[in-house]
Amino acid sequence: MTVETYKVLTNGVQIPRIGLGVWKAENNEQVVNAVKWAIEAGYRMIDTASVYKNEEGVGRGIKESGIAREDLFVTSKVYNDEQGYDETLKAFDQSLERLGLDYLDLYLIHWPVADKYKETWRAMEKLYKDGRVRAIGVSNFHPHHLEDLMFSAEIKPMMNQVELHPRLNQKALHAFCQANDIAVTAYSPLGHGTILENQLLQTIADKYGKTIPQVILRWDVQNDVIVIPKSVNQDRIISNLAIFDFELSKEDMVAIDTLHTGERVNKNPDTFLIER
Numbered sequence: 001m002t003v004e005t006y007k008v009l010t011n012g013v014q015i016p017r018i019g020l021g022v023w024k025a026e027n028n029e030q031v032v033n034a035v036k037w038a039i040e041a042g043y044r045m046i047d048t049a050s051v052y053k054n055e056e057g058v059g060r061g062i063k064e065s066g067i068a069r070e071d072l073f074v075t076s077k078v079y080n081d082e083q084g085y086d087e088t089l090k091a092f093d094q095s096l097e098r099l100g101l102d103y104l105d106l107y108l109i110h111w112p113v114a115d116k117y118k119e120t121w122r123a124m125e126k127l128y129k130d131g132r133v134r135a136i137g138v139s140n141f142h143p144h145h146l147e148d149l150m151f152s153a154e155i156k157p158m159m160n161q162v163e164l165h166p167r168l169n170q171k172a173l174h175a176f177c178q179a180n181d182i183a184v185t186a187y188s189p190l191g192h193g194t195i196l197e198n199q200l201l202q203t204i205a206d207k208y209g210k211t212i213p214q215v216i217l218r219w220d221v222q223n224d225v226i227v228i229p230k231s232v233n234q235d236r237i238i239s240n241l242a243i244f245d246f247e248l249s250k251e252d253m254v255a256i257d258t259l260h261t262g263e264r265v266n267k268n269p270d271t272f273l274i275e276r
């Protein structure tokens, strides 16, 4: 199975299959270097968020890399305390300013804040219609949130970014998204660094002469899931991208599916916002 390095979103926009995640790359110097190393290695997508407090570093990394803006796909997100119509428009401007960019490729509602996400979505639609962002979507939305949002939305979300890794394979959510033309991005694809040792994954990795992270990331792209592994280490940044030169067999894909336990490393969208 050949996998293109880009996926086409429902509105025709091309999104790279793999990008660099930068959550917890909080020190600006660290994020600047990670972004530059990633672009140098061939990454064409960076995933940040206002709450990561590193958009300025991401912007500097992009600028110092010398890459043409149109060759890069930049995602950011509106956080929970920034939601609402006017608040979202303002948060978007602030993200752009910190990034030093004049448009985003993808803007996401970070979490489904129950009493706010519909209003927030109207602002996302405005930003999209005004040409300030090339695609809009959500993150941490369960099917019931998506159904509720789509019921009143003028423009359907083009992306749902969710926690997804071998221990939480999100099969039902993915099927729901595919049926509704919503692409899926796996965040914490390496379980936030907790799925780096496993006998089954090691056996599969050895068979292909690859590492466990490469096997997991390849499993994602073969499942038509976009991935955004985070690393601030140059060797690991380079190695995580080396997933387009091998193919997992159907048997190995199914074997990886058996690792599902339903365990999360992040919060459950149904309870997180109640705690907020």
Ligand SMILES: NC(=O)C1=CN([C@@H]2O[C@H](COP(=O)(O)OP(=O)(O)OC[C@H]3O[C@@H](n4cnc5c(N)ncnc54)[C@H](OP(=O)(O)O)[C@@H]3O)[C@@H](O)[C@H]2O)C=CC1
Binding pocket: 020, 021, 022, 023, 024, 047, 048, 110, 139, 140, 161, 162, 186, 187, 188, 189, 190, 191, 192, 193, 194, 196, 213, 228, 229, 230, 231, 232, 233, 236, 239, 240, 266
């Ligand atoms: N929408 C949302 O709510 C969320 C979105 N995200 C996004 O997803 C991205 C990725 O998720 P994240 O939770 O950061 O975790 P990941 O699953 O990407 O794991 C990152 C951890 O794995 C380590 N690592 C990365 N590559 C390798 C490798 N090849 N070998 C060994 N260790 C490795 C990193 O360390 P090191 O840096 O030292 O290499 C880091 O500790 C985030 O950075 C963020 O952009 C994440 C959480 C929530």
Ligand SMILES: O=C1CO[C@H](CO)[C@@H](O)[C@@H]1O
Binding pocket: 023, 049, 051, 266
């Ligand atoms: O992307 C994420 C990482 O940081 C945030 C703040 O802790 C989380 O809420 C979110 O899921």
